[in-house]
Amino acid sequence: MAIRFPTLPLAFVLSLGLAPAAARADAQAPAGSAKGSLVIAGGALRADNAPVWKKIVELAGGRGARIAVFPTAAGNPERSGRLTAEILASYGARPFVVPLAARLAGTDVRRAADDPQLAASVRSAGGAFFTGGDQGRITAALRHADGGASAVLDALWDLYRRGGVIAGTSAGAAIMSKTMFYEGRAPLPTLRDGITDGRDIAPGLGFIGDEVFVDQHLLIRGRFARMLPAMLAKHYKLGLGIDENTAAVVAPDRSIAVIGYKGALLLDLGQASVDAARTGFNVTGARISYLDSGDRYDPASGRFTPGPDKEKVDPAVPSYRGPLFAADILGNTAVVDLLMKLCDSDQARATGIAFGDPAGAAADRGFEFNFTRTPESEGWTSNRADTYSVYRVRMDVRPVKLALPLYRAE
Template sequence: MKRAGISLLLLLLCTSFIVTAQDGKGSLVIVGGGLNPDNKEVYSRMIGLAGGPEKAAFAVIPSASGVPVQSWVSISKTLQSYGVKADNIHLINISVMDDDSTMDTDESKWAGNGNDKRLARTIRGCTGVWFTGGDQMRTMMALTLPDGGRTPVLEAVWEVYNKGGVIGGSSAGAAIMSEIMIGNGTSMGALKQGIIRDNGPENEETDALLLSRGIGFFPEGIVDQHFNQRARIGRLIVALMDSREKYHLAFGVDENTALIYSAYDHKIQVAGAAGLTIINAAEATYSLVQGLPDISNLSVSYLENGDSYLVNTGELIPAAGKKATRGNEYYKREHPAQAGILSANGSTLRDVITINLMDNKGAESISNLNFTDSENAFLLNFTKKPSSQGFYFENAREEDEYSVADIRLDISPVKVSVTKIK
């Protein structure tokens, strides 16, 4: 009964949530999941935006987590390791799940604490708010009213943001940042099965794309997380094309990496171990072929640590020290056909658009074939445009760092005939 009740609430949330986004005045630290405690670039930036180690005060909201107390303890210890005072890190005890590590407390009884005005006051006294990972639908259920409005706690978080504070979150805590929220689904499921708007029992086994409503701190487009690691480009593109009348940008954040957003000047910076993929559908076309999406003229850009992106102009600013690859390509590989970019076990998007395309003088385009069955597939074609740019730097650890701007991407459903070579 407890599980069925939660499913019903989530169904109502998906179908009736009406909270609308607004522009804040502060900063966002949107992490793609898997944030390591030793990721100094991300933690230092977030603490700095909250006022520095001496002044920063954080409210931690573990509402998405299945182990809320453990999640709170983990982030609290990490923040303290970077100099934040223990007394300035506050647990906002909101959860819909019981933590099995605590024997004397049932944390699922915190489900209604979004209406607790005492907790709201605690948040208002903070300079930063952190949302843990877990299931983003739990956070939306806990922080919104039955009519779709904001609870007092959510209103307090907005006040912190509007006063210039920093709002951060990882994994599920990143998913809630955009107004249109991806709740579940795979890339292949999104392309083959399309979109669902609720996650009722009839949809528990589907890989279709679940779209719901997020909090809307981030006004520039749709956010996805665990992006490169879980091959989520397909589902993010399907979400973007469905929402293209309102947004033309979508942002895929890799694990252990942060999209850092300044609401003041609409500037994005990247910090951390991997990258940020930006999909632009401003000039894209979309049609259905036998019920499957056929999408042309998307623009793909890719940023890594230290790179910046100006949303208002669409300009990518590479990190200091990076040099242009165009005309100075390191590789010369002709016809580097790829397979499996829509699969977490296949070629990575990063390798396709950096090493195999923009840093490769032997290719002007790359085709990537992704089978749905023995006869059908989706063909992804990445093409250099006259405006496409690539940038490269070898860091002190002898690791390659890349930036890529404005590659064309087309996605088409195709029939495939396989014949054994004799």
Template sequence: MPSRVPEGAERGWIIPIGGAEEKADGPEILSRFVEIAGGSNANIVVIPTASRMRDTGPKYERVFKELGVGAVESIDFDTRRDAHEENRLVRLDSATGIFFTGGNQLRLSTLIGGTPVAKRLRLLNAAGVHVAGTSAGASFLSEHMIAFGDEGGSAIAGSVRLAPGLGLTNRFVIDQHFRQRDRLGRLVTSLAYNPFAVGIGLDEDTAAMIGPDNELEVAGSGGVTIVDASELEFSSMDQVDEGQPVCLLGLKLHMLVAGASFNLHTRKASAGRLRHSKE
């Protein structure tokens, strides 16, 4: 469960990114994360645990240093024992921003879930530390995590498997590489199991910048698909066999681009300050 915000404090930003974010030529999303985390005074911890590639952590260290971050260090967790070590917890305590890389979200949940590190991360975010994640790292941020599922545009019973995530919030469930990998069906299916959460589908190089007030603003070059099932009138999920299409009535869908926003509390969308480009 999300940690309670201490009296007088403000929850840190939560920034899920759809993967393949620009890192060199005008890295808007990463630059905004750095700015929120303190700019040149930022102290960022990179957690590359989702990736099996040994250069992932150092790569993001270089990216953040090039963006002017004062201090940045990658901390990997190869075993659950690592997530109990006091020196790693102390390092997290000094961070103003924490960044989860992409890879496999089940590596994050199996190596970090339920450990002192997971608890500390929830407490830190509730106390004002900003947390971002890209691709698998984005999926892991919320309480409800899509572990894996089938691609396609239709809601199909049994086509998606959910697992517990980090639990910074229980307000949404994330899917990433959304348009590029045709993942609308599995996001909608995940909401058919439990319509409480808001479904957020993130295109590549696109982020949902979620502030302490639960206002989500889109940044980046792609789109964010919002699926709101709060007014769901009917679901046949309990009546169909696995592999069969699901009937859902009353879903609300929003397609947002950079500058548009969605309030996760009121569930109201706004075109906001849309940015248009012309050739």
């Protein structure tokens, strides 16, 4: 029987049906019990990305699984919820849209978030999916003003702890870590000016746990650089940055598998240090890895497993020779392109720089990124496509200045 919410737009509530067997398990699982899975998409998730959508449906219980769609972050939640539900339905799920969005006409978000019927429908589902938009709208809707959890947020945690899947794209990915970018600025200003709590970062929902920081739209926007000061400010050792139309699947044992179009960057600050005496952002001894689609990583053991179509790069037969340099390391996929060349090169080191508009503020202030192969570094290449995986390259970042003007008219 469908559950109806008379104070909310009925067009938003789809048929709920009966929960699958897995979803009818004890919803009040203790905090220490086995957790479910996460599917964290880096944004711009296309409807034809079958590996990602099929994985969400599979982890929610397979064909016929009920999945709660949260369009809470969207600027047009009615449209976003409807379109997302249509995509999930096309892959065999039985989705229903949760009418919980500040921008949904006629909705009292606070009241809806504590509605027992709405919470019950979410709790009995096999999975939940958060659309993109503004992640601040999600946390504002699901948390009370004092920071406490709403009934719907408690239901989501019950769903997850019971073995269900929590998925999301873009804003829906940002909320997965305990700390999220809130009004995140571009990478270069973030490096220059530092991180401010409540402006740049704010509490997320923390489904991935306390140890991993998550960011999205990663490679196409060069956002790996803005992750560094955020991770240092909040004492994260591990950062997971996922590119667009790509997802990281986090299993109950916390292992990570990358699926979809591109890949994800893994930042490890376990051996990193900062020179407090130096003016400006700096970090030494960080490790950066690129996990391509099909790769896996186990944070507990530190073990990296390349996709089945990968073979190890032979350093004795390099594909690239001569110095490696990127004039805009924050450009679209620039850092991955440079790492790929480094792992299959006769060089042990590559350098990239980042500066802003020569006519803009602080035009002379930028950063130098040095990437160095070490004995623990590994490179893998596909024998079927021109793609690479790169594991544990050392990364050092330091502030640098340009002498202006860069050129003079003759």
